[in-house]
Amino acid sequence: MFEVSFEILLILLAAGFIAGFVDSIAGGGGLIALPAMLLAGVPPLTALATNKIQGLFGAATAAYSYAKGGHVDLRKQLRPACISFIASIAGALLVSQLPTDLIRWFLPLLLVGVALFFAFQRGLNDEDKERRMSPFVFSASMVPLIAAYDGLLGPGTGSFFMLAFVSLAGYGILKATAHTKLLNCASNAGALLAFAFVATPFWMTGLAMGVAQIFGARLGASLAQKIGARLIKPLLVFTTLAMAAKLLWDLI
Template sequence: MFELSADLVVILMGAAFIAGFVDSIAGGGGLITVPALMLAGVPPIIALATNKVQGLFGAGMAAITYARAGHVDLRNQIMPALLSFVAAFFGAALASRLPTDVIKVGLPFLLIGIALFFAFKPGLNDTDKAQRITPFLFMATLVPIVGFYDGLLGPGTGAFFMLGFVTLAGYGILKATAHTKLLNFASNVGGLLGFVFAAKPLWALGLSMGIAQMAGAYLGSHLATRVGARLIKPVLVFAATALALRLLWDWT
């Protein structure tokens, strides 16, 4: 039975708080919590499963906060969230059978591309633009693709959803962030259910970190609601770049 000392649990809860704050604004919370879990001695597969447990609390809190502020109608996202959930479940269940190394090679460069897009693309603000595809096509294509990826690997899921909402659905930065959270929550739940067949999460630790995630997500989403794109864009660029560099470091 794997156990952690009380001081390590407190440190991990602190990491989860910071992750919840960052993730509620731009995604990328796993960049903080997964390495923290592994540095604490948690085996990699158990760390990934435990990360799903705590991550869903932060995404859920952020989704509720943005909805209360009027930036998203969660009822209209029920079907996309269901697709994200199912796709993530299958992604996690098939993670050991698919050539994930092929995806990992290109992932850092894709994240750097996303960071450059949000850093230098003119006109990216909180104003909605013209949509390029219909809501149904968006729901039927991009949502399950990103959800499946979240179950399969996970890093950068929030950034990929954000990119889709901004470039395809035509949403402004703040609205895109708000609509990302319920889909990310659903993919976390689906991924967790898929993972439990291959690994047993540390439930007590995951729940403790989840409480800290909720607090960080509450603070981050409230701040993002007030400041909007002026806060979300730089945090997103930083998170995507940092995640890409971390992945390059791990795989070299």
Template sequence: MLLLLAAAACFAGFMDAIAGGGGLVTLPTLLLAGFSPVEALGTNKLQGMFGTASAAYSYAKGGHVDVRKQLSSGLLAGLASIAGAFVATLLPADLLRAMLPILLIAVALYFAFKPNLGDIDRTQRLTPFVFGLTAVPLLGFYDGAFGPGTGSFFMLAFVSLAGQGLLKATAHTKFLNFASNVGGFIAFAFIGVVSWKIGLVMGFAQIIGARIGATFAMKKGAKLIKPLLILVCLALAVRLMMDPTNPLTRYIGL
């Protein structure tokens, strides 16, 4: 089981470094491994920190993101994630389990039908100041409260609202996603719902996958990851809905 979790983390790190959505792989895998929803969220934050840090370092080294200019946004994302993580501990466990397949299907459909995105910057719909006060803390809160898809949502927000090209948006996403992972991890560690052994093993695997993914993205872009992300989301959603313990499965009578 540990080897399977490490393999899932490596693949998630690779995918997340390119197009986001790594949590769509690791969180359902942790749930399927028998972790409670809250413990899965906490452990997911621990292992996810390694992958996002590795990817962010690679992009910064490649000159695709200025970390100093993103420090204030990173702080807001981290603080919002802490708040979201504490909210997550108050939500009913069945609610989180029921929401996940729906979210997976929604993200898969969105990626399937969204228009192609290029690497050329576009017109900004929000100024950097407004973007930092709205989209950044909102997605940071979501990352702490739930998590899966945060990287993808950050990337799309940078493209559609901040007007960044795909590669630049992905690079900035990794830094903010790292900040929100740190915030969420601090909250979950304080509560004591982190599996350290599993999280650290998966974190090491995340580093490997993220470095490969970031290098791949800077050289070739993210076109090949789109169909892969869609297939993974749908496959995991189907698998979770087939789980007889999932409240959504009981509700729809599968």
């Protein structure tokens, strides 16, 4: 039934739970789930595609949890989510056309910059700040740009959405986290659709990990709503720096 052994499946379920927990708070769940699948012997392209399956469940659960808590109106996010879905497919289709190797070298530096912003920028809390970009312009520019990157490469997508919501939309940390999840869910779905044509995901394993993600995401979103920026900021900084370190390690 499952594409991996029972022992490996248990390890991947644990990785899915932890990934869902971390991703629901600060993003970066793929930093846990993807290496776990690679260490389990899943081929790289298959692991990337399977990661999108299980990531869908965590992002969707987190989006629902934050909406239930009153931190985001999912109906108002339907249009940006559709843009995110389409842009992610476009990004995946552009893999062979864009200099992805060059982007991989630049990406760790960009992630470190994001981490430093959240670590040292004063006044970052759960209070909304001045908006620098209207919702329409934000949806027409930042959403497709970041979602296309998710389809193209992927690591750090949640961090980039967070940075955009905080620095341009003027959202507080908790509100930015809540608004990131549905867009990230949509970009995962678009990337998965594109991957399905070029890879063979482990569907049953991905679905099982997705169930584990649901439980992890529910716990993470609940804690984030109770503690807010005091939990989200340090975890966001840590996961972003960890992603940068892993990407540099892979390049060396």
